Structure formats: C-alpha cells, structure tokens
Amino acid sequence: MPKRVRTHVNPLSITHEFHFEGFGNDRPIFVDVGAYKGEFTEGLLAQFPDCNFVVFEIRRPIAEKLREKFADHENVVVFHGDAGLNFRNILEPCIAQGAQIKEIFVNFPDPWFKDRHKKRRFITTKFLNSCTDWLPAETEFIFQTDQEFLFNETKEYLAETPYEITEEFSKPPYDQTTDWEDAKVAEGKEIWRMRFKRL
Ligand SMILES: C[S@@+](CC[C@H](N)C(=O)[O-])C[C@H]1O[C@@H](n2cnc3c(N)ncnc32)[C@H](O)[C@@H]1O
Numbered sequence: 011m012p013k014r015v016r017t018h019v020n021p022l023s024i025t026h027e028f029h030f031e032g033f034g035n036d037r038p039i040f041v042d043v044g045a046y047k048g049e050f051t052e053g054l055l056a057q058f059p060d061c062n063f064v065v066f067e068i069r070r071p072i073a074e075k076l077r078e079k080f081a082d083h084e085n086v087v088v089f090h091g092d093a094g095l096n097f098r099n100i101l102e103p104c105i106a107q108g109a110q111i112k113e114i115f116v117n118f119p120d121p122w123f124k125d126r127h128k129k130r131r132f133i134t135t136k137f138l139n140s141c142t143d144w145l146p147a148e149t150e151f152i153f154q155t156d157q158e159f160l161f162n163e164t165k166e167y168l169a170e171t172p173y174e175i176t177e178e179f180s181k182p183p184y185d186q187t188t189d190w191e192d193a194k195v196a197e198g199k200e201i202w203r204m205r206f207k208r209l
Contacts (some may be wrong), residue, residue, distance in 0.1 A: 019068045020118050021092040021130055028089055030100045033062045036108035037169070041101070043093045043116045043132055044068070047141060048076045048187055050117055053186035055086065062086075062109065066093035094132055102144055111149040118190040119153075121160045133164050138171040149206040150176065152183055154203045156194040161202035167184070168206055177205045 033039075038061045042051045045065045055063060061088040067073040073090030080086035101111055122130045129136075133153060138163060151173070155161050168175065180203065182191065191201060 016097065017037055020121075020127075021068060021094060021132075024068060025095070026091050027099060028091060028096055030087065030089070030103055032103040032107045032168055033085065033087075035062070036110075037062050038110045039064055039101075039104055041112065041114040043140070044064070044069065045076055045088075046072060048079050050115065050186055050188045051086065052079070054184060055080075055083065057184055057186075059085075061112065062104070064104075065089065066091070066096070066100075068092055094137055097137075098140075098144055105144070105146065111145065113183075114151045116150060116151060116153045117188045118155055118194075119160075121157045128163075131160075133167060135167045135170045138167065138173050142172055142208060145208075148190040150177045150205050150207040152203070152205050154182075154188075154191065154201060156191070156199045156201055158200070158202055161204070165204075172208045173206045174209045175204050175206045176209075179203050179205070 040051070040054055040061055042048070043062045043066050045051055045067050048065065051063050051065055065080070065086060065088045066077055067076055067088065067090060073088055074076070076088045080088060089096060105111065117130055119132045122128055153164060157208050165175065195201065
C-alpha cells in the first residue's frame, strides 16, 4: 500500500461558523466527526435507514465529495468546517426538536503529536466540559484510534471532566470499519477503542 501523505488542517485557523435548523423531526441522530470518505456513515445508514446523520469534515474538497455521496439522502447532512467550533450550533437545534443524539463517532482523529498543537485535537478537556452545558448525559461518544498515546492522553482529558469510560472494546462498532482503520490494520497496527458518556 502506498504511504499516505496528506496535509492536516489546523482547525483553529478555520473560524467559519455555520448553523442548522435541524432535520424537522425527532429521529435519533448519529454523528461522524472527520468522516473523510464517509464509508462509516454509509454503513450505518444502511443499517439504520430511519435515523438521521450529521457528518463533519474540515477539508473542503472532501466535504464536497461527501455531499455528492449522500445527495440522495435527506436524512444525512454534511458540514464543511471545524466540527468543534460548530458542534453546538448544529446539534442543539436537533435536540430542541426532540431528537436524541444517539452516538458521536470520533473515528481516527488527527493526533496532533506536538505539545504545542494538542489544543487542535477534537476531544479535549475544554471541549468536553463545554458539552456539559447542553449535550444530554445519555449521549455516548465512541473514540477510535491507532495511536496508543492519543488513547491514553484522551483518558487523561476525560479524568478532568464529568465524562467516564463505559467500555473499552476491540471490535469495530456495528461491524463497520473506516478507510483509515482498514489501512492501519493492513499495516499490522493495533486499534484502541472506547465509549464514554457523562455519568
Ligand atoms: C485520520 S482521518 C480519519 C478519517 C475517517 N474518520 C476514517 O477513520 O477513515 C481524520 C479526518 O478528520 C478530518 N478532520 C480533522 N480535524 C477536523 C475537525 N476539527 N473538524 C472536522 N473534520 C476534521 C480530516 O480532514 C480527516 O478527513
């Protein structure tokens, strides 16, 4: 397999905010943060055709491809931009319409290795603590990574929030892998996965 070379987008440099009026119904919602090619959401959509799906992707050309991919599905919306900045803008109106945010998938996020870049990560203590103001406690996050250090540091972030790990697990949720995961497993890498929610 050819080596993957791609540029990470600094989410703190993308300040565009967007808004959403919600799906206009109260069906449960799955969220895919950093969806890339979107095969994870595609797989869940096949299994849960009556649910709604919110997809975030920071890279514009990729977000445009995702929009094309899901163009025939009114129950899938794709947002281009920083998921962190727009998380509440997008999801709170859905909650106001009675929808349950069922699960939020953070699948193989950019790790931002250097200390000075760690505030660019999607899951941080600050982000999770800000969710406690509005995101219902029942909503579960699913975090998957091939980076053990990121998995452990994310646990440290969680320890400074009201969120607690409910499960560490080994198999892909809903038996649905992602593009990144398939590539890493083919390289022989181990995958680290956890669920967490506010208890
Ligand atoms: C390592 S890739 C993983 C992609 C996919 N989840 C998978 O598992 O195949 C990370 C993806 O998240 C996107 N991304 C990174 N930071 C983001 C942010 N703050 N908001 C939305 N998308 C982001 C990247 O552009 C990239 O497509």
